[in-house]
Amino acid sequence: MSRSFRDPAGQVEDDGRRILRVVHAAARAATQELLDSDLYAGLIRDGFLIEARNVRPSADGGLEIDHPRVDIPSYPFEWTPAMLADAALLTLDVQTRAWVAGWTLKDAPANNVLFQGSRPVLCDLLSLQKRQPDDAPGWQAYGQFVRHFVLPLLAIAQHGRTPRDIFLAHRDGLRAAEVAPFIPWHAHLGLAMWLHVRLPARLERRRIAGNTAREHAPGKTPHNPRADGTPWLLSNLRGFIQRLARSSQAVSTWSAYTGNRDHYADAELQAKRTAVQALVSARRPQRVLDIGANSGEFSLLAALAGAKVVALDDDINALDQLHRHLRDNGSDIQCIHANFARPTPATGWQLTETQSLPTRLSGRFDLVLMLAVVHHLAVTERLPLPQLFETLADCCAGTLLLEFVPRDDPRFAEIAAANASLYEGWSLQTLLDAARPWFELREQTRISSHRTLLQLQRR
Known part of the structure; x- marks a missing residue:
């Protein structure tokens, strides 16, 4: 529980x-x-x-x-930068509406937001409270919002950090004094940077140095409703978040993978698309897990067939591009930034505040896609094949579609490099033997002179 x-x-x-x-x-x-x-x-x-x-x-x-239950809850340390920005903008939207209606968000942490597909939703009903005449002016959760959204997005844009390394190490986000020293001097010139980063960092340093003078957070104007600066503050935060989100976009080796597949001829790639499309059209899976989803080409095929899809990948830039596409075009696909070989652990007090990724994935999917992934897990992560299939059997309740890549494939040779001699026993039969206790082979399709698609059924 x-x-x-x-x-x-x-x-x-x-x-x-x-x-x-x-x-x-x-x-x-x-x-x-x-x-x-x-x-x-x-x-x-x-x-x-x-x-x-x-x-x-x-x-x-x-x-x-x-x-209502969110299909597969994800946590801030499994988000991409665009997902973190979307959660921030949702929080600001809710606070803006609440403020106009005489309410407010009393707290604003990132983990108050869950994603249903590509759409963020606020999940903490009790964070909304009625404003009272004797309340201190301004948005009381402003500081927490900055720690959970503004400063992490700034660290992502300026330092190349990720939500994973930020939120796994810092449950309450980042402090301004931790981030400000690493921001280039020219980036400090804007009003938003001064207001949300430089000023709080200066106040934090003074507090640490022993200066206990009272500090005023932005939005805390004299208690005069006509002088209330909160609407302006929320608007300023929105613009700042949007600018940070734009500056955090990047392209990685694998995020360009879909458009630049030198290891696939056009006919071979089309054969792979056709096989995946035929499977999802025939089986009509309800829930699909795409491990190593990359830019989401095959996740989208499954979603078009009516499935709810979880797209899992360790390449944050490729996954970020996919989330942006989904957000702008609409598909029932949820992105999770995680390494299947080193999955997100349970966290928090007594390990009960967040569930591990294997727990959330267990028994949930009637189709699991592992296209050009198994050799990466076997070679790069050195995972034993029997244990890999045992783990896959835990989350797959139906069909497993995987792509076998042999030793003489250029991509296999690239990742094996000097360790190629360790994989002399790597073969299609070796893989099928490892899978046999949990899966049986239903169909085998050659998609190129090197690669084979295997359709395995859970025993």
């Missing part, structure tokens, strides 16, 4: 069957007011907020609420 426990107003529990939110008695009235509000109705209508279902009183005077 995974659970949350940091919010004193309530907690969320996932027992594998349902997502249950428990609202404590002290927060019952405020939560019910939100559920009855026009703000809640509008956020649900536009898909910005997770829906509350089957709201009922609990034995201790609080509420119990069911939420």
Whole structure:
């Protein structure tokens, strides 16, 4: 079971069957007011907020609420830069609407957002609270928003960092004092950079040095509604996030893979597309896992056949380009940045705050695609084939489609390099023997003089 426990107003529990939110008695009235509000109705209508279902009183005077399950939850350390930016913009959209309606987000961490396909959705109902006349002015969650979104996106754009290395090491994001010293001097000239990075970094250094003078966060103007600077602050943050998102785009070796496949002749590539398309059209899988999805060409074929697809790849730039395409064109594909050979672990207190990637993938897919991936896992990661197929059997409940690449293939020779002699026993029969305890061969298709597609069925 995974659970949350940091919010004193309530907690969320996932027992594998349902997502249950428990609202404590002290927060019952405020939560019910939100559920009855026009703000809640509008956020649900536009898909910005997770829906509350089957709201009922609990034995201790609080509420119990069911939420729809996101197919495969992903966490900020599995996102691409564009996904992090989309989560930031969603948070700003919700806060802007809430502020106009007399509400506010009391906290704004990245892990309050989940992705349903390529669409972000706010999953923390209790983060929305009614503004009160005696509240301090400004957006109280501003600092947390900067730590979770602005500074990580800046570190990605300027330092080449990734959401994975940031959020696995820093649950509460980055501090301005950690990031500011590494920003080029010319990048400090803009107002947004000064406001959201330089000024907070200076205040942090003063605080560490022992200066306890009161600090004022942007948006905290004198308590005069007409002088409220929060709408301007939210607009400024939106523009800054959009600029950072544009500057974080990059091209990697594998992100150019689809358009520049020197190891495939056109006829061979078309044979591969035809085989994949025929399989998804005939089987009509409901859920597909594309391991090594790269730019998502075959994920898109599965999605067009009506499947919900998880596109998994360790190349963050290729996956980032895929997410941008999905966001702009719309497809039921969810991107997860992870290495299948070194999957994301369970994290948090008692390892219950986030689930490991294998746990989330287990038994979920009736079709798993591994196209030109197995040889990478065997050669680059040195994974034993029997253990690899045992792991694949755990997440595949139906068909496994993989591409066998022999030793004499140019790409195999490239990755094996000086270690080629270690793989003298590498053959199609060796691979099939390793798969036999968990899978049986149903179909075998040559797509080139070197490569073979294997359709395996779970035993």
